[in-house]
Amino acid sequence: MRRLLLLPLLVLAGAAAGGGVVPVAARSAFACAAGGPAATLPFCRRSLPARARARDLVARLTRAEKVRLLVNNAAGVPRLGVAGYEWWSEALHGVSDTGPGVRFGGAFPGATAFPQVICTAASFNATLWELIGQAVSDEGRAMYNGGQAGLTFWSPNVNIFRDPRWGRGQETPGEDPAVAARYAAAYVRGLQQQQPSSGRLKLAACCKHFTAYDLDNWSGTDRFHFNAVVTRQDLEDTFNVPFRSCVVDGRAASVMCSYNQVNGVPTCADAAFLRGTIRRRWGLAGYIVSDCDSVDVFYSDQHYTRTREDAVAATLRAGLDLDCGPFLAQYTESAVAQGKVGDGDIDAAVTNTVTVQMRLGMFDGDPAAQPFGHLGPQHVCTAAHQELAVEAARQGIVLLKNDGRALPLSPATARRAVAVVGPHAEATVAMIGNYAGKPCRYTTPLQGVARYAARAAHQPGCTDVACAGGAQPIAAAVDAARRADATIVVAGLDQKIEAEGLDRASLLLPGRQAELISSVAKASKGPVILVLMSGGPIDIGFAQSDPKIAGILWAGYPGQAGGQAIADVIFGHHNPGST
């Protein structure tokens, strides 16, 4: 997702809806309300199959109305009682306001922020993944009922994390296609809660970004210009495996195509991929959406087609159903006028998206009277969901080193003084990684340790995670370690080091972090435990071979209560070696 050109479209769509800006998603939930302008029409008849209802609605629309349904910020059709709908909501590891479909505030100030996916994946526990999906499903549907979220969530990200430099690897379940495939199916099942007989959905998930995408911006090449050269075998054996599982086993309602090209063809213009692999071979029952501005990117940045209308034709003919971005709303009518696409191409796309809306119950009248209508603010940030977030972090934490059984720290140690140092000692927002929302609350590592230790002294040791330059407060951290009976160093990366749009050039810890860790270890008289927060891998050879560092834990980005989970592992409440 990037630089979405929202403004022009808001104006367009607002005008179409009769003035004002197209409002939150939930307005359309009242389509087909009793007594409304369409209540007696076939598309409002719940007894008909979803696809037949979608066809009936599409057949009633003008071309101008339909092209405004080809984009994420879909315009309303007031004469039929259909309000605008924002398709773009996110829920990678909790309901997130990264897209415009979700808004926190009022009755919904936050949502449970589970660990970033790379951490949860390290549990290798599909039961856990599905339980998280279910919790997020409750919270997402509750926010929809309250008018603060859509029902179409563009999660999970199941790209294979092959290149360790990739800034978005944190969002994925890692580099192993078998694990990623199991993750995709489990999370999607949890999120969608699909009824097997009717196909009815609680939420619609979306597996992204198809395919072979693991570069954002590295040494002069960015994702908008990247051409991944991939053999057919590598696609089959690796890159496409989680997507197949997502569609075939998870029954995801959507797949998103990426910005990059694969073997010279933009994925969003590749008919062999979209119509061939995803729809025909895997049998997608749902819609294919572009990454945000992908169509504009392959026209403007990649110069893949000569005209904008050729780009419209290339993507619709390839099998795209929904454009995240305004491009298709702006240029599809002129593409028809030039004979490059026909009304049949538009109808096919809109029928696919509207069918998913039908399955979500968006044309069944008042959402309060529907199967999930009871979900409200009291179902968000519940004690059970927050406990699941802690449990996910505990299960995701990985034990990398434990010399002389230094871990867990003994209750005797806890009764004395523990120094908690390092740039992540008081981490909050760093713990939830990217594509996060507003968490219910945070438990920082320092707060977590303070629940076990009689005295927890804190020194950051670095002014920030970059830890660059001469003015780093390393000496104060060394001093705290010297005086403590045990030292916990919480270090690692954050979104300033690895992020969307930002790949790493080095796998070492940033700036002077390694110097901080070694200096603290050298001065410490008690055991030293190093805790690392990161999405991508870090070369910690120096710590592995340092005899003064007895224990090393990797915690990924452990979510809103990561500090509690870290302390639970350090003090023996949870054994990271037992599962």
Ligand SMILES: *[C@@H]1O[C@H](CO)[C@@H](O)[C@H](O)[C@H]1NC(C)=O
């Ligand atoms: C998987 O996670 C669930 C939910 O937290 C837990 O009950 C179960 O014990 C876990 N399985 C393993 C093998 O750790």
Ligand SMILES: *[C@@H]1O[C@H](CO)[C@@H](O)[C@H](O)[C@H]1NC(C)=O
């Ligand atoms: C890539 O990074 C460079 C700086 O390293 C920056 O100038 C450029 O805008 C970035 N491009 C994208 C597409 O993020």
